[in-house]
Amino acid sequence: GTSAPLGPRAASDPAARRDSSFEVELASNGRVIAVPCGTSVLAALRGAGLELLSSCEEGICGTCETGVLGGVPDHRDSVLEPAEREVGDIMMICVSRAQTPRLVLDL
């Protein structure tokens, strides 16, 4: 095996290991909203004028569960079961992010 551990490039690129920016698209109207580093999907959507329910905002209550119609979520909540994470059709937008440049949300 020649598989190397994470090289210096990955280690020195915080964006690759932590939050990166991405976009969310609202399925209902096609509107695209940017989610910057360090900003939750929930906060970005609220900043864009959407009224959304939340409670814990720590990924533990499930209040902010949102349907995902496209893209792959990066689940960071403590609500979903492993099988639900794999399916990837719902996410907790208070903490979870994206593995793809854009998510299409059922909003």
Ligand code: FES
């Ligand atoms: Fe509680 Fe998102 S607000 S899981």
